[in-house]
Structure formats: structure tokens, C-alpha cells
Amino acid sequence: MSQIKKHFRTCNLCEAMCGLVIEHQGNQIVSIKGDPEDPFSQGHICPKAVALQDLHQDPDRLRKPVKKVNGRWKEIAWPEAYDLVTNGIKEVQQKYGNDAVALYQGNPSVHNMGSMLYGPAFARSLKTRNKFSASSVDQLPHHVVSQHMFGHLMMIPVPDIDRTHYLLMLGANPMVSNGSLMTCGGFPRRLKALQDRGGKMVVIDPRYSETAAKAHKHLFIKPGTDALLLLEMVKTLIQDGMEPPEKLLGMTQGWQQLLDLVKLLPEDLCPNTGIDKASAQQLAREFAAAETAVCYGRMGVSTQPHGSLVQWLIHILNLITGNFDQPGGAMFTKPAVDIAKALGKNGTERKQGRFASRIRQLPEFFGELPVAALLEEIITPGEGQIKALITSAGNPVLSTPQGHDLGEALKTLEFQVAIDIYINETTRHAQVILPPTTGLETDHYDLAFHTFAVRDFTKFSTALIKPADDTQHDWQIFKTLTHRLDSIGRKKGRWWQRAFVRWSTPRRLLDLALRFGPYGQLNSWKPGGLTLSRLRSKPHGIDLGALKPCLPARLFTNNKCIQLVPDFISLDITKLLSYGQAENSQLLLIGRRQLRSNNSWMHNIPRLMKGAERCTLLMNPRDAASRHLQHGQKVQVTSRVGSIPITLEISEQMMPGVVSIPHGWGHQTTETLSVAQSHGGSSINDLTDTLELDGPSGNAAFSGIRVEVE
């Protein structure tokens, strides 16, 4: 038996970037624990990390390409798989035009260096406008507002949680998520430190969540009304005479416009929120009086009809109280690979709406259409109708609105291909599936989430397990497909671009990015600056220090000013003020995230599926009593678009009038996913509605769906 060795890496399953120490004997995993020497997460992990080994060993995972023959899956060799895929795409595009092929990229793509580096070239090689991703499922408001205010879609400030004295959170549950668009591995430790230094955390949420349970104060709020509460808070502070400190004010544009806008607001914005005006005003003044404070809002407020407005108001609240670009407030990172700079003009001047979706005219953002348009673009006949779909690491049947209807629509496609390790509710409809390697078999560098971390930090993880000879990484699949699609009569790049692509590998590209980055050898940091080999010599990663003030230098706006009132604000406030309320018999449905669940996947891991049934409908006792419903009974939940059975869990956690179903459930695939299927549950996205959107961004609005429960 070989010796037990230690391997250090970053967990790539979610945004939190927890450091792991993995003991192994060759390819056999002995243990997976938190790495106490990781300077960022300092030993924190969650149960999902331990399941990385199960994911690798899962007998249901595909290890070779498969094609469907007479309804059955058959393993095939890679060359045949590539032929089938490129010919299938080519045939559909020759018959119906380029836009007849659609692409959907799921959430794991952003945690995969290879997909991040090579996916965009593949997407471009398809020459289609019908590109979709998980970004418009839950995070587009952040990007849209950042582009408008700070000039770049990747300029999303994060809470300086390690130094703040007052953390106000809306629609976020970092005790479970460890932060989202706030990479915060070890949130419980950071929260304890905040409380130990006398700080406070206030949570606004329609559910008394795991995070609310740790808060100094929790307030229930009616789903979809967070913007009204924040408007009341901003109005209160402006009427109190508060304005940003002089230095900050000097780098803004639109202060007078903001004052004028506030003057037009109604006297009391709170009646429909569930929080009275006096409490909102007290909250605003408490926030403003804190030594340092920061407001942060995530999933629950990004996935509602006024998600962009909420994100804008969060920035305004931080700005007017002087808690912006200052320690303890909302701050920007200085990552070792600066993807905002790398994207350059692509993230700035390329304004939203250069083209629109065919049916509803929903505007594109950063070259993608809102995923809420995918279903109608498949089922509505006419020129430009989607006839083929490529999915990469995604299961939109479970993770996007009206998932059941989307699943039915997929049956009508002429061609479907998936780049995925599982046959799931979406990929089951494909003709060909190309399975890439999994996490432990790949190098890892978090290109996206170092940019949203609460501390400047950098870490590279080498692959732990050598993949079998006939397997391919995501980046190799994308590179091969791009090359093949480019060589079937499409526009090719210049010779040097093609030579660069042939030379490139993820490691070579990362090395270049580190060398040219702010701490890099080819930048001005110091002699002996960062290169990939220097980073690899530090297996626990390198701490680059606390977040630092960086404005106005880091702004991407043409005039180097923060645009305080983007164009869409006035119109969206008008819509907000007439936002409809649920009828008396209706309840408002929200989602929830669970610690041992990772969106729509990892439900095939036995150790994560142990214990009591988790896909339940949470309902306040008062609502259950008025409907004569009993704890544990099966109920039927019905929305405008669908109806699902689910077990009722009566709980004081829920605000009266609001019910909750966790997202990601509803596995029914019989081909594989044997464990997930036996814990199937029902999909909340059979109830969510493609017509419910955040207007400015086109992001799906999953929160606050009106439902009846019987």
C-alpha cells in the first residue's frame, strides 16, 4: 500500500472557496477536511466538500461519451461523438439559420477554470444569438446595476465583513451559503468575530432563516417589497440631511437628481412591506449611526420583480452613509487575476440591448438573453425558432422557470447535445452526451470568485487524480468543438489568433493573467511578482491583505464618476409603487437553500441525502390552521403555470402569508441518478413563471410567486 499523502486545494463546488486538505493513497481518498492553514477560509468546510470523493466515484457518473440508439444509451468513442455533435449543429443551422441552435451554460461552468477560459470561444463559434446561462436565473441585477453605476459588470462591491460593525442583510442566508457574490468561506467564524467586537447583524427575510437565527435582530418582510423598505430608509436619511462624505460625493454624478427623485416619493412607502415606517426609519438611523456599516442583499432580493432596484438602493444606502470604498463598508477587491480589466470594453461599453429575444423582445446583456425566454423561443414557430440545444453543466428543467414545460418542449427539438457528467432531467432528451472530468481530476483556479471575495487572496489547486486516458477535460471538449465548428465553413480568426489558441492551455493562460495582473511579475508590484509557478509553491494560497479603498481609479465609467441615478430607476420606481398584492386566498412562494444540497445537483450522493425528507413546503401555523392543514400531510401547491404535490411542514420560521420550497429538487430521471430519484421531491420551478421578471435586467423573478395550497 502506498504512503498516505496530503493534497491541498480549493473546493470548487460553490462560491465560498474553502480550502481543503485531502489525505489520499494514490487515487484513493482517505479523508477530506478543512485546511486550517488556508489563509482565507481558515479550516472551514461544509458537508458538501466531503462528498467530492463520492462525486468522483459515483457509479452513475458518465465516463465515456454516449449516444441514444432506439431510446437506449450506448457508449461511443470521442471522435464519433465529436462528429455527431458538429454534424448535428451544422445540419440544424444550414436548415434553419444560426439562431436555431441555442446554448445554455449552467452554474458549475463558472467554478471551472477550463469552462471559463474556453467556453466563450465555443459560444462565439456557434454564431447564435440564442445564448443563455444561469446568470439570468439569479444574479443579473448585480451585473446590470454595476455596469450602470460603476461602469463595468464585474465591478460588484462586497461587504468588508471582517471590519464592519453593522451588517444589514436582505434575502441572504450565508450561514448556509457562506456567501454569494460575497465569497466568504467561514462565514460563521467571521460573524462571531463581528459580534465579539460589539458589532450587530440585522437580517430582513420572509423566513426566520439559519442566518436570522444568529442575528441581533430579524424582521419579516413580504416577498417582493424589499425595494419599498430600502426606499423608505434612503428617503429618511436624505430628509435627515445626510449626504455622502465630500471625497465620495466628489466622485459621483447625479446627487441633485437623487434628491429630486426622493422628493417625489409618497409619505409612507412601508404599508405593504410587513415592516412599519417607524421601524424602517429606526433601522436607517441605526445603520447610519454605526461606526462602520454595510448593507448586502442576495438571492431573495435579486430574484424578484424589482431586483435591480434593490441592488441599486443597497449601493445608495452604503454611499450616502459613507460606507462605500471604506474599511467596514462595501468595497472592491484587487484580485490577482483582474477579470474586470481582462474583459475591458466588453464589460463596459457594450451596452445592454444590442439585440433582443425574438418573441418578447427581452434585451440581451453581455451577449446573453434572459433564460426566461428560452421556453417560448423553443415552442413558438417562425423564423429563428430554436431547433437544437446545447447544455453545458446545466439542468434548466429543474433550475429555470416553468421547468416542466421546458422539459416537454425539449422533446420537440431536432437535436440536443449535453456536456455533462450525468443523465439528468434535461440531458435525458439529448442525442449525444460528452462527459468531462470532475473536480478532483482538474486543476482549479477561481477566476470569478476571487473577484468577489471579502479579502484579497489567491490560490491555485493542481489536479489530485489523474483522469483515465480516454477522458477529456471541459476545456478540451470546448477547444475541439470550437476548432471543428470553425473548420466547417465559418469565419476563422487571424493566423496569430489560431496559433495562440493551439498553443494555449488553461495553465498557460492563467500564468499570463497572473503575470500581467496587479501583483504580477510583469506589473509594478515588486521584483519577483506573481507567476503561476510561484503561486504553485504556496499550496495553501497567498493572502494579499484586507480590501483597500481604490476609487475613483478603479471606476470604469468614462468620467470616472459613480452614476448615482441610472436611466432605468425612475420608471422602475413608478412600477414598484403600483406593485400588485396577492389576493386574500393566495400565498406568496419563496425558495430556500439547503446546506446539503447544491442547486439541482449532488442529490445523487448518499451521504448528503441522509435524514428526514427535505423537499417540503414550509408554512406558518396560522396559514395552516385557516386551511385546516396538518403537519406532514401531502398538499397540492398551484400557481398560474403548474401544480405540484409536496409534504407540508408547519413552521414558525415562515412569515404569515408566505410559504417556501427548496430549489433544485424534482428528480425523475430513471436512466441514472438512482439515489437522487429515490429522494426526488417536487420542483419549485414547475410553479415559477417565465412571465415574472425583473424588468431592467430580465432576471427571472422566482420570489413572491402567487400560489394556492390545498
Ligand code: SF4
Ligand atoms: S461552503 Fe462551498 S466551497 Fe466551502 S466546502 Fe462547502 S461547498 Fe465547498
